[in-house]
Amino acid sequence: IWPNVTICQNLLPIDLKELFRFGFSFATLRLLFLRLLHFKAYRNADGVIFLTKYCVDQLPHGLKNKIREYKIIPHGISHNQFMPQEEGQSRAVFNLLYVSIVNVYKHQDKIAQAVIELNKSGFYINLFLIGEAYSPSLHKLNSIIDMAPEVSYCITHKSGIQYNNIQIQYKDKDAFIFASTCETFGMIITEAMCMGMPIACSNKSSMSETLHDAGIYFDPEDLSSIKDVIMKLYKDKTLRAELSKKAIERAENFTWEKCSSDTFAFLAEVAKKNNLYAPNMNY
Secondary structure, three states, X not given: OOOOEEXXXXXXOOOHHHHHHHOOOHHHHHHHHHHHHHHHHHXXXXXXXXXXXXXXXXXXXXXXXXXXXXXXXOOOEOOOOOOOOOOOXXXXXXXXXXXXXXXXXXXXXXXXXXXXXXXXXXXXXXXXEEOOEOHHHHHHHHHHHHOOHHHHHXXXXXXXXXXXXXXXXXXXXXXXXXXXXXXXXOHHHHHHHHOOOOEEEEOOOOHHHHHOOOXXXXXXXXXXXXXXXXXXXXXXXXXXXXXXXXXXXXXXXXXXXXXXXXHHHHHHHHHHHOOOXXXXXXX
């Protein structure tokens, strides 16, 4: 029997707190079923690839001890697609970008509420939300916007944008915000880093493992924390420039070349331990 290696690319079925954010719904049942499939795959695999140490730490202790071999191998970034933008001119309005599916664990509703309240206080901040949407979360987001018609113009949501064109959405944006509480790796964050965006990031899940000190952090479930971090970026151009530089430097750690090299090396290691290693092959 040939050995098999599997990869963990979805933390939602593992993190029960995040899973149950979907309440009593088909989505919850689906995730619980996926949880069983995940755990069975990890137990039966000869090797498992995780994207972050955080994902490994979220596994039940008994299951973690049953995994034969595992390796932490982060994804890479398409550096040719996501390239740093030229510094834009100063604008009267501060443009904030959030790229991700609108969903319960992404907390776009709270970011929108924070931006609405800041606009009501006299700070001109636009929020651009880019991504598809989970219907109940989109309904909640729209309800929040509808409750503040006098400043509803400050929130824009776009969907149906092809991945190959997503980098265009970064143009003329002053900062990036990411409020997820459940991320296997944070691919979107690495793309924002590669674009040289100053980033305000959730302090939950695996985010700090990916971003390190190339961003500033906030509690995505605390409205005052969200408003504080937005205002830091809004007021401090020097801070934005520093974060932009750090983001570009941090992004250099993530390449598809390194990802593929580490992956093939791990596959070779698993093959060797299962007596299938061919010494004359280049791994």
